[in-house]
Amino acid sequence: MVLLGVLLLSTALVSCVSTRDVSYLQGNYSAQPTSVVNQPEEYLIVPNDVLYIRVQSAQPELTKAFNLHENEMLFGQSDPGSLYVNGYVVDNTGNILVPTVGKVLVKGLTISAAQEVVQKSIANYVRNATVVLRLVSFRVTVLGEVKTPGRYTIFNDRATVLEALGLAGDLTPLGNRRNVKLIRQTKDGSQVMLLDLTRPELLSSPYYYLLPNDALYVEPVKALTQRGNSVNLGLLFSGLGTAALLYGLFR
Structure with missing residues (x-):
């Protein structure tokens, strides 16, 4: 019965993630194709490529x-x-x-x-x-709340943020799609940009296309961070209470 309580708890946790939290490029789209103008700058070869x-x-x-x-x-x-x-x-x-x-x-x-x-x-x-x-030195790093974090080689000099996240197996349900950090190395040092994957404006962003050695970091959702990655106690007690009730009824 304790196992049943854990299963109920897991279901409750997953149900707390709404569609708006996991959907990309949210907006009012029709059946007609939507054109977005965003011509990437062609990559220029540098030393060590x-x-x-x-x-x-x-x-x-x-x-x-x-x-x-x-x-x-x-x-x-x-x-x-x-x-x-x-x-x-x-x-x-x-x-x-x-x-x-x-x-x-x-x-x-x-x-x-x-x-x-x-x-x-x-x-x-x-x-x-x-x-x-x-x-062949186009490599990007994807870290944080993704299914398979790591360093990936991309054979495409016009790779996008979504392509890199796809290589990493997509975000986990606990990944914050509204706050993805892009870290880019420039001649003036490191730049950090915040990307909102739920906004259609992402497609027209100058940072939608990646450059070699870019890094993406997907933060966990805020609620998870505030709880220190621990399970919400209210849900825990609710699940255990349900398990105890069922145990009393069917023993």
């Missing part, structure tokens, strides 16, 4: 030297750690060292612009080569 480069041509023996992952599977199916460790690292001067070609300046370029620069450099050595360049 790690790039994945794959060169393809009709002469694979000439492109082998450029492909540091020759024994790996195609991009997107390889181990993220291997891609990171064996990638092209942007040095402090903004260059990557490409075999045969030498140093290629990529600092301050977008991913697409860097791909064009590398392709032109390799074209001097391999005719009709196709170059694929991706950023």
Whole structure:
């Protein structure tokens, strides 16, 4: 019967979480598509970034030297750690060292612009080569009231807050969706922004799109913090009282 009381208590706790507390992007939406204008700024390569480069041509023996992952599977199916460790690292001067070609300046370029620069450099050595360049050092950290906190690698230079939370398994029922902290490293130091996931304005926020090394921290709901993560005593006694009553009736 004590077990029954605990089950009733758990049900009561879950029932205290309302739909408004767990719903994202709340608002009055119709069946018609809603357009939100929020064009993210293209990411510019900086020192210590790690790039994945794959060169393809009709002469694979000439492109082998450029492909540091020759024994790996195609991009997107390889181990993220291997891609990171064996990638092209942007040095402090903004260059990557490409075999045969030498140093290629990529600092301050977008991913697409860097791909064009590398392709032109390799074209001097391999005719009709196709170059694929991706950023593999795009990592974000998600902590707090999420199901699987940790550090995640994202193969998308336009990753969003919701995408990162999805990788972490979504928020737990005790996660405060109205107060998610975004910690971002800038040249002037760390910045902390508060995001409200329940507001549709999130989609047009300049912080909706993430940058490499961003961190998200999901705080617990205020009531849980005030109780010091302890169970509400009123609910506890109510559950135990119900269990005692049922025990008296059915023993």
